């Protein structure tokens with residue numbers, strides 16, 4: 415269940431100086447979540463006692479996604495054992511694992527009639543396998559009740575726990591997603607509990623273990639990175655054989671979180687998308703409001719079509735056009 419409103423969500427950040435929250439530019443305004451469908455999705459999550467990253471991360475797309483019944487379930491509890499400077503998920507002592515969570519996720523998937531489900535989690539560095547077995551159990555439960563639903567997992571790095579990535583890939587998700595989040599230079603301040611090359615190695619290993627699983631990763635921009643650094647990350651991801659790249663604007667959740675360096679204008683996202691396609695990703699989604707799980711179901715269909723086209727030997731131009739036809743904006 416979502417944590418109590420009076421609990422301090424980020425105890426480790428309380429002594430940090432405030433970073434004033436900047437006013438968002440016109441291109442980032444989103445609609446308030448008011449639709450009947452939004453409330454129905456919310457009600458279902460409450461009834462099944464499921465957490466969502468949509469709420470916990472204060473995602474700006476929640477009104478749009480939940481109106482379509484697209485919620486990204488966050489398993490392994492609502493409290494994260496890391497303390498990233500960009501993330502609004504509560505930190506502290508983690509929850510006890512709910513053994514019924516896999517069946518509740520499967521019920522939510524069936525209840526929402528999802529053709530594609532995205533399942534993510536908090537970091538659980540306290541668990542011997544980092545929560546990998548729980549991910550596998552969720553995949554199994556969804557497969558059992560919704561065999562036609564495609565499954566995307568957005569995992570933590572599992573802190574290099576032995577056998578963790580194997581446990582997840584053996585359960586055969588359709589997409590293995592793990593976000594690099596930012597460029598390596600900014601890891602010490604933005605993602606201090608993680609290591610850039612550990613994350614890259616995780617993605618590479620997932621692909622090596624099962625090349626039929628699509629791999630995906632995401633970056634936030636507007637944290638002070640340079641375009642050259644982003645291009646280097648693209649090259650590193652291609653070297654790890656990652657299929658799909660998402661790039662979105664970082665939004666600061668509270669004054670205690672990392673400050674926004676700048677709002678990246680839409681034309682720079684279009685440039686990132688063009689460059690990334692040129693580097694050989696099967697799919698790229700880059701826009702201010704792009705998030706890892708934003709329109710993930712629609713993007714999965716395009717991803718599959720792009721791979722089939724590549725396997726059929728269509729040229730680079732055809733692939734770029736095919737993917738661009740349905741590019742998420």
Ligand code: SF4
Nearest residue numbers: 468473476479707708
């Ligand atoms: S973009 Fe992802 S996290 Fe945000 S509301 Fe949509 S499904 Fe949830």
